[in-house]
Amino acid sequence: GIQVEQSPPDLILQEGANSTLRCNFSDSVNNLQWFHQNPWGQLINLFYIPSGTKQNGRLSATTVATERYSLLYISSSQTTDSGVYFCAVERRTSYDKVIFGPGTSLSVIP
Amino acid sequence: DGGITQSPKYLFRKEGQNVTLSCEQNLNHDAMYWYRQDPGQGLRLIYYSQIVNDFQKGDIAEGYSVSREKKESFPLTVTSAQKNPTAFYLCASSIGATSGSPSYEQYFGPGTRLTVT
Numbered sequence A: 001g002i003q004v005e006q007s008p009p010d011l012i013l014q015e016g017a018n019s020t021l022r023c024n025f026s027d028s029v030n031n032l033q034w035f036h037q038n039p040w041g042q043l044i045n046l047f048y049i050p051s052g053t054k055q056n057g058r059l060s061a062t063t064v065a066t067e068r069y070s071l072l073y074i075s076s077s078q079t080t081d082s083g084v085y086f087c088a089v090e091r092r093t094s095y096d097k098v099i100f101g102p103g104t105s106l107s108v109i110p
Numbered sequence B: 001d002g003g004i005t006q007s008p009k010y011l012f013r014k015e016g017q018n019v020t021l022s023c024e025q026n027l028n029h030d031a032m033y034w035y036r037q038d039p040g041q042g043l044r045l046i047y048y049s050q051i052v053n054d055f056q057k058g059d060i061a062e063g064y065s066v067s068r069e070k071k072e073s074f075p076l077t078v079t080s081a082q083k084n085p086t087a088f089y090l091c092a093s094s095i096g097a098t099s100g101s102p103s104y105e106q107y108f109g110p111g112t113r114l115t116v117t
Helices: none
Strands: A004-007 A010-014 A019-025 A031-037 A043-048 A052-056 A059-064 A069-074 A083-090 A098-100 A104-109 B004-007 B010-013 B019-025 B031-037 B043-051 B054-057 B064-066 B076-078 B087-094 B112-116
Touching: A004 A083, A010 A019, A019 A031, A019 A083, A019 A104, A031 A069, A043 A052, A043 A059, A069 A083, A098 B043, B004 B087, B010 B019, B019 B031, B019 B087, B019 B112, B043 B064, B076 B087
Parallel strands: A010 A104, B010 B112
Antiparallel strands: A004 A019, A019 A069, A031 A043, A031 A083, A052 A059, A059 A069, A083 A098, A083 A104, B004 B019, B019 B076, B031 B043, B031 B087, B043 B054, B064 B076, B087 B112
């Protein structure tokens, strides 16, 4: 089946710093989603992005489907950005409709 | 206020007992999903349902059972056959494939932390 990798696995940032998280996938996908899991476990939708670039406040995402990767940019990080960031890819040709990557754990320190 | 609710937030059971986790959504979504998350790990799919009265096994269905008798409800039973049931369980829903504008964009509930001793 399709493989999803995320890098880096862990990241520590000083408040105010910028960061880039990466998601690589091994086969073509119909769509891709980025989530933020907060310290209480809630998964929050960030972006649903099959290709191109989207922005929402300090966060933006770019997916290059032909090269099988997506990037999540966090600018001017805040302590509330801490948590785990997951990408999940969608394939409609198999029963594995949505497959999650292992996540990037982000800690933003004041 | 639309969304997905899971109850209870924390659940404790003795080994050998079956336990049912609740998941309800009022988003009018056709598709619903159950995931398991172990500490420091990603999400693994247990079961999913594309439409009422139909469901399919995911990657780790052994020891679990589900039902989908109503569009808004997708309860998960963790049976005594599940060898390591202690985990964080997340329910999700999406519009699904059966509507005029299919989408698998997933929305998650707050989760249930199950501890079995």
